[in-house]
Amino acid sequence: MTEDDRLAAILADHAGREGALLPILHDVQAAYGCVPADCYQPIADALRLSRAEVAGVVSFYHDFRDAPAGKHVIKLCRAEACQSMGGTEMIARLEHALGMKVGETKGDVTLEAVYCLGLCACAPAAMVGDQLVGRASTERIEALVAEVSA
Amino acid sequence: MKVWVPCDAAAVACGADEVAAAIASAAGLRGETIEIIRNGTRGMIWLEPLVEVERDGVRHGFGPMTPEDAPALFEGGDQPKALGPVEEIPFFASQTRLTFARCGRTDPLSLADYEANEGWQGLKRALELGGAQTIEEVTTSGLRGRGGAGFPTGIKWKTVAGAEAPQKYIVCNADEGDSGSFADRMLMEGDPFCLIEGMAIAGLAVGATKGFIYVRSEYPHAIRTLNAAIKAARAAAIIGDSLMGQGPAFDLEVRVGAGAYICGEETSLLNSLEGKRGMVRAKPPLPALEGAFGRPTVVNNVLSLAAVPWIMTHGGAAYAEFGLGRSRGTIPIQIAGNVKHGGLFETGFGMSLGTLVNEIGGGTASGRPFKAVQVGGPLGAYHGPDDFDLPVCYEAFADQGGLVGHAGFVVHDDSADMLALARYAMEFCAIESCGKCTPCRIGAVRGIETLDRVAAGDPAAIELLHELCEVMEKGSLCAMGGFTPYPVRSAIRLFPQEFSLSMEAAE
Numbered sequence: 227m228t229e230d231d232r233l234a235a236i237l238a239d240h241a242g243r244e245g246a247l248l249p250i251l252h253d254v255q256a257a258y259g260c261v262p263a264d265c266y267q268p269i270a271d272a273l274r275l276s277r278a279e280v281a282g283v284v285s286f287y288h289d290f291r292d293a294p295a296g297k298h299v300i301k302l303c304r305a306e307a308c309q310s311m312g313g314t315e316m317i318a319r320l321e322h323a324l325g326m327k328v329g330e331t332k333g334d335v336t337l338e339a340v341y342c343l344g345l346c347a348c349a350p351a352a353m354v355g356d357q358l359v360g361r362a363s364t365e366r367i368e369a370l371v372a373e374v375s376a
Numbered sequence: 377m378k379v380w381v382p383c384d385a386a387a388v389a390c391g392a393d394e395v396a397a398a399i400a401s402a403a404g405l406r407g408e409t410i411e412i413i414r415n416g417t418r419g420m421i422w423l424e425p426l427v428e429v430e431r432d433g434v435r436h437g438f439g440p441m442t443p444e445d446a447p448a449l450f451e452g453g454d455q456p457k458a459l460g461p462v463e464e465i466p467f468f469a470s471q472t473r474l475t476f477a478r479c480g481r482t483d484p485l486s487l488a489d490y491e492a493n494e495g496w497q498g499l500k501r502a503l504e505l506g507g508a509q510t511i512e513e514v515t516t517s518g519l520r521g522r523g524g525a526g527f528p529t530g531i532k533w534k535t536v537a538g539a540e541a542p543q544k545y546i547v548c549n550a551d552e553g554d555s556g557s558f559a560d561r562m563l564m565e566g567d568p569f570c571l572i573e574g575m576a577i578a579g580l581a582v583g584a585t586k587g588f589i590y591v592r593s594e595y596p597h598a599i600r601t602l603n604a605a606i607k608a609a610r611a612a613a614i615i616g617d618s619l620m621g622q623g624p625a626f627d628l629e630v631r632v633g634a635g636a637y638i639c640g641e642e643t644s645l646l647n648s649l650e651g652k653r654g655m656v657r658a659k660p661p662l663p664a665l666e667g668a669f670g671r672p673t674v675v676n677n678v679l680s681l682a683a684v685p686w687i688m689t690h691g692g693a694a695y696a697e698f699g700l701g702r703s704r705g706t707i708p709i710q711i712a713g714n715v716k717h718g719g720l721f722e723t724g725f726g727m728s729l730g731t732l733v734n735e736i737g738g739g740t741a742s743g744r745p746f747k748a749v750q751v752g753g754p755l756g757a758y759h760g761p762d763d764f765d766l767p768v769c770y771e772a773f774a775d776q777g778g779l780v781g782h783a784g785f786v787v788h789d790d791s792a793d794m795l796a797l798a799r800y801a802m803e804f805c806a807i808e809s810c811g812k813c814t815p816c817r818i819g820a821v822r823g824i825e826t827l828d829r830v831a832a833g834d835p836a837a838i839e840l841l842h843e844l845c846e847v848m849e850k851g852s853l854c855a856m857g858g859f860t861p862y863p864v865r866s867a868i869r870l871f872p873q874e875f876s877l878s879m880e881a882a883e
């Protein structure tokens with residue numbers, strides 16, 4: 227399938243759905259790893275919106291990326307319950323260990339902040355790829371990173 | 377042998393999947409036939425993964441389990457992880473579980489389990505009573521919105537029921553973005569049919585044929601479970617073209633958010649549902665009259681809707697018997713952060729804050745002295761031991777310049793840096809502001825700067841910070857900007873020395 231066909235298929239999937247823009251953007255990101263700017267116009271045309279409206283929506287939400295993330299995305303919770311259990315220090319140690327900051331991508335790894343994963347009673351919490359981590363420690367996350375990068 | 381291993385995200389995050397696999401293989405090695413049921417969580421998160429084994433009809437708990445503990449389940453004798461009958465554990469036994477009655481007991485996706493445990497009784501009764509009387513029942517219960525604002529659910533439903541329109545909607549707010557809140561997630565993962573039933577009753581009551589569950593993208597497990605449950609309920613003809621084959625049509629759809637805290641605010645959520653930026657709308661018009669796609673819409677929190685099946689089954693008056701003052705019924709309290717017994721504790725309104733932190737929560741997890749507890753999420757105030765007498769109810773907390781919100785309680789020990797937490801509150805507001813109004817959009821950024829000046833010892837900065845908080849509180853369109861001063865001011869009020877020491881040092 228060509229790139230254009232993939233997008234057309236996604237748009238066809240959602241044809242006639244009320245308020246379809248977010249579900250479309252989620253599907254686009256799942257397919258391309260990000261929401262490429264050259265998708266804006268075709269999406270806008272399909273939903274009878276302006277290109278600027280689509281761009282405005284993409285930029286509003288934290289989830290949508292303009293460039294693909296690394297193969298391994300590590301989300302670290304920065305919110306209060308995780309802070310109360312040493313989350314801030316854990317993030318700092320992990321940044322040091324991986325030689326990168328939250329918000330950066332280095333090689334295969336993307337480090338991201340997240341504001342609560344609903345795991346506040348087993349804080350600090352993180353998500354490595356699809357895997358949820360409760361009672362997280364720097365060592366546990368490093369081990370998971372090593373596992374997924376192997 | 378029947379074995380339960382929770383599939384709740386918190387249990388999974390603590391290794392429940394690995395434990396389930398280890399139990400299956402240990403059983404295989406011994407040639408034992410076992411049935412592993414993936415239940416929701418009992419809410420005792422500090423014991424997760426909490427495995428249950430049925431012995432003589434009683435479910436015995438073991439936890440927190442590791443894969444290495446699995447073989448011992450089959451060996452008998454003394455087991456270090458044994459907790460005894462799980463429903464006799466004091467944390468569990470002392471609850472009043474109405475909304476969470478099934479959570480942790482049943483297989484979340486088993487229709488048979490659901491039916492055998494009072495499932496669909498509330499919907500059946502609503503079908504018998506009809507819309508108007510159903511709303512009466514909900515009004516009698518005294519149920520107020522569990523999403524934070526505490527608005528009476530019956531009144532909201534009545535407004536939507538009274539509106540004339542070709543289409544109405546039920547929107548479930550499952551955006552649960554507050555730190556310290558996980559009850560919505562637990563319910564959706566542990567008893568999704570309960571939410572479906574609550575929404576179906578709401579649809580019937582107000583004349584809505586379509587419902588949306590707007591779930592945050594940070595909850596992939598809940599999204600999967602809900603989709604599977606909706607499919608099962610539709611296949612069993614409980615929802616769809618007709619409610620249980622005798623009522624009007626009602627169908628459900630899950631919509632996934634995209635990482636924006638503000639989309640928990642109901643008007644912002646509606647914009648997001650419509651495919652727009654999650655900008656807050658000015659009220660009026662009320663969503664009840666002009667909500668999703670401009671139609672009359674009930675927007676309710678997960679727990680408000682999930683309370684309804686019990687209310688319809690047992691009667692509004694029975695529900696109203698629990699509680700304190702104008703806070704009726706039960707409240708699923710979430711205890712989190714630096715606390716020994718973190719988890720979900722459902723009880724009638726009125727328990728004191730001190731009991732909750734020290735007895736139910738068991739004090740800090742670190743064993744260090746308690747310092748403060750933030751109640752009601754990132755927009756909620758910090759409370760110290762002086763507030764330990766406060767009963768958990770909407771009015772008492774509001775009177776103390778705080779809020780119960782979604783009833784998330786985040787405990788901090790004495791190592792907490794209150795200046796850093798106050799700065800974080802401003803930072804969170806700056807990151808998550810929808811940008812519609814200046815006091816919030818710009819004020820939060822100035823708040824961070826001002827707190828940095830406080831930290832650097834600028835004596836004029838505290839005064840400025842108070843003025844800024846005043847502007848944010850008075851001038852913001854919604855509670856994001858309006859309540860961010862709560863954690864900031866309460867931190868200063870409780871621990872003035874942490875905001876002035878640096879000043880003195882500089883002088």
Ligand SMILES: Cc1cc2nc3c(=O)[nH]c(=O)nc-3n(C[C@H](O)[C@H](O)[C@H](O)COP(=O)(O)O)c2cc1C
Nearest residue numbers: 521522523549551552553640641642676677680855
């Ligand atoms: C900034 C902000 C965030 C909110 N987040 C949530 C949320 O995550 N979940 C929720 O149910 N209500 C949230 N609310 C409250 C909703 O606006 C609304 O009052 C609620 O969904 C109504 O349902 P209820 O009456 O059942 O509580 C939030 C409000 C504000 C101002």
Ligand code: SF4
Nearest residue numbers: 810812813816854857
């Ligand atoms: S207070 Fe903040 S979040 Fe609320 S409307 Fe104003 S800018 Fe938006």
Ligand code: FES
Nearest residue numbers: 303308343345346
């Ligand atoms: S605060 Fe980190 S998971 Fe909730």
